Amino acid sequence: MIGMSSQAPHGVDGTSSSAARRARADACRRVVLLLMLALLPLRVAWADSSPQAPAPSTSSSLAGNPEGAPVVVWNRTVVTLYAPYHGMSAEERAHAAGERIENALDTLKADHLSISWIEAGGESGAAVRADNLVLFGVLPGDVGTDDRAAIEQAAERGAAVLREIIREREQARQPRLLLVGVLYSALATVILIVLCWALIRLDRFVQRKLIAVTQARLRLDVAGFDLRPMMWTLVRRGVSLVRLALTLFFGYLWLSFVLKRFPYSHPWGSRLGDYLMQIGLQLMTGLVNQLPNLLTLIVIFLVTRGVTRLIAAWFQAVEEGAVQVGWLEAPTARVTSRLVSTLVWLFALIVAYPYIPGAGTDAFKGVSVFLGLMLSLGSAGIVNQVMSGLVVLYSRAVRVGDFVRVGDHEGMVVEMGALSMKLVTRKREEITVPNSVLSSTSMRNFTRQSRDTGLLITTSVTIGYDTPWRQVVAMLEQAASRTDGLQAEPRPFVLQTALSDFYIEYQLNVAIQRPASYVMILSELNRHIVDIFNEFGVQIMSPHFEEQPKEKVWVPHEQWYAAPASRDRRPTAPPGATASSMSDGRPPV
Template identity: 30%
Template sequence: MKKRLKILIVGFFMTFLIVMSIPLVAAQQTPSPPSPKPTKQQEGVPVVFNEDTLFTIKERFGGYSPETRVEVITQRLQDYAKDYTLPVNDLKIVSEKIENIPLSVITGDNIEIVTITNRDAQAAEYARDELAQIYLQKIKKAISHYREERSTGNLIRGVIFTIVTTIILLISLFIINNIFTKIYQRLKAWGNTHIRPVYIGTFELIRANQLDNILIFVTQVTQALIIVGLFVIYFPLIFSQFFWTQGWAVIFWNSIFQTLETGWNAFSNYLPNLLTIILVTTITYIILRFSKPFFHELSQGAFHLPNFYPEWALPTYRLITFLIIALATIIVFPLLPGFNSPAFQGISVFLGILFSLGSTSIVANVVSGTILIYTRAFRVGDPIKIDDKFGQVIETTLLVTRLLTPTNEVISIPNSEIITSSIMNLNFATKELDKPYIVRTTVYLGYEVPWRKAYEALMEAALKMDGVADFPAPFVLQGELNDVYVTYSLNVYVNQDYFKDKTATDLEKTRSKLHENIRDCCQQAEIRIFAPSYEADPTAYGPAAESFVLPSGENN
């Protein structure tokens, strides 16, 4: 109910503002182009009284020009009409001569209003008496109409008409409000029963709630147009009842008709472009609606295309969407109203310059992001290492790639930087090559420790770790024989299913647990772990001191 009331109020004030602005608009209207040069029959200065043209004066009389004669005639008509004590029927034609020039004078109560000469009659192609009779009838009719409009009875009739018209308007608004209230209630009820989605085959083109919203919107627009139409009819009818607002009514109707005519001509001229825009927009919308579920199913693995990976589906959909919209924009843009105007072109050039100056890095990142997607360097969820940055990929866009580090920090790396860096993907070999991921760590043990004993301790530490693959078994490699210690590399195959949903933090915890196990097992086996930078003589710490050879080659 409140929404309907708002529509009524908005419609009233919109129409009221339009009506009140009409005199200002009319005063500022551009003058119409000059009419063709009048013929002899059409030449002359018109006598306008009470906004009606009575006749024209074409000839001079004595020392008075046609313009001066018209001013005098108009002033005398107004004086006679305003004096209600002067009856209209007292107006008559009197024939007389001035300096032997025959004249016909329209007079009343000794007030000469119009003087007609033979030259006036000749210019009008009438006899002088006949022309005087025509002028007399027009003057009587104009004065009678002038007084009738300003009579008390006419004003009372205008007030009564205004009251009746206003009551009819209010009743009409009340009826319209009730009718549309019931329509909205019916549409709301139909939303759950009668209104069904629009399908093309098995594809849902428009959902039921969308169709319901469209119908409600169309109904609201129709209601608003009806209300505005009532006010458009109401105000001119009221204005036409009173002589001081009759001009507004004429200007209002002329403005309405002129606006409708101008709008219709513009619409007719623009209709081919409009149909092209609607056609292009419709085709674009249908293509995008059909392509979205297609690529969604492709990304879910519902079906496969040769040499097309599921992770390419959504990026490909975005690229195709961008290209289709760009193509549609290129087609539609020149068809928009005012496209060829200097202002429109100036704004387009300005925006183009801004885009060109500010889009260099954006274009580089978009191109790099596209290359990374289609080279399949990584996917969302993969733990990767880019230079010295390690984390799990949580989002890939055309501009940046975001990593979640083991310390729950999010790093946004521009794609243009990633494309020039080395990328270590810890999941690629597992997912694509079916080779389990290996957790590797380096341990430095002294020469006095038999390598078999070292192997046993390191293997025991590996088997205690959670997520170790049953097959293949962990293995140890001897990397370098340094001056005072041997470099051992412990390699542990992890269970692919165990680490399927693990994060980068879980991988760090797994590596930490492996180090804990190594320290425990080496301590239990009485094996001393060296630091990488240790350079002291280890012979003082073990039973092999007597046979240990120093780097210089001399025995202790």
């Protein structure tokens, strides 16, 4: 009982203390659970924001070698490997697999290839076998997934390519197939040669026809320059470039066709054909995408052409006199029409620039900048000539058909261009005078004032003081009356321009209607003056005398026709300078 009594209080106390400990433990667990529940959202947020370690999958392998290592057999890619295997990189795996297949290729049979699943050393994958020889394997890292079906499908695709290679090698050993390929290649070569020959003949024919049409119907005169030779060169070069492009195209098709005829080079031919198809599709796609811009360009072109035609018709009416405008003369209407049409076309080009295909490319911008720089640096002289020509034209200083003298050149104006003016002299020389020279050099126009009152021409003689001046005046007037081509009004008159030491200088003034013939008329007038003075025995003091001669220096009438002259000989003009040729006011040509 002692033991019991002594133990009873202890057992009770022990029971109560253990219950208390359990209660405290339960309370602690509840608190910890509540804290975990409270911290759970923070933990989830931390896990989402923190970087996760990459899973040991094939994605890391693909990222490490994104390009992959192809297993190439007989010019074909069997499979592409990405993942390393037991210390071997993907490149090493591909090289080893390619060597194994090449070494066994002559003995392989398409029906002997099989696929098996291998698990060894913690690695698993699909192996392509030929009987007991493993040719290559496909690991999960090579396909980017651990799915067995996907891995086996990749291995099956590689095996299918390998079977096709084996069959093609078997076909390549057959002489009949090789002979067929050679025959087809020879036929394609003959067709290519015929096409190239036909293109050369067609090139020559088209060039001859285009040049003939250009010579017969096309007229391209810009600023006095004939642009037809340049157009012939451009046409020839353009046709030759088209022929070259077609020749290269046919050669490309021939190469692709020939390569496809033989098993080993078949992939090259296929790639060439695919590349050509891609280029064609890209061109067609680009053309379809550019259709709105092309339609806009066509509309701009049609509108601009219509406006320029209306402008040309209005200025033509001004030139013909059907429309009278105070600020514009008929002779300047044609040039003004060209200037306005050029400005309209330039404005249309500026508007159409954004719609030109390729206008936004860097190459097009570079070419535009280059051309602009060339025009800026090289067109200063041309712009100067054009502006000088406009100054001459709109100042009304000269017109086509006027007889003018510019510097040392004298002739009829036959053409006025944007850059130069052309004269034809009485010697039948064609002189080109730049417009810059016209604007900076004084020009004598013999025609402008002579249309109404005629052109005054003068000739001078020097007669001694021993001859009455009234006699000299009468003889000069009589010589003028014998000369053809002089106007009756104003009448010829004589001026005494100088009283020199030994003689008096008399100037005869006569009016002519045709300035271009003044040299011939003046020559005839001088002949009559010499005859008149000889008739009346009056000495002309040219050349000068240091002392007065004892006898007069003159030619008696009986000596006028000394040999080889004849009595019926009259002063005549040079061949081609007859009065009929001068009647229209133009120099002989």
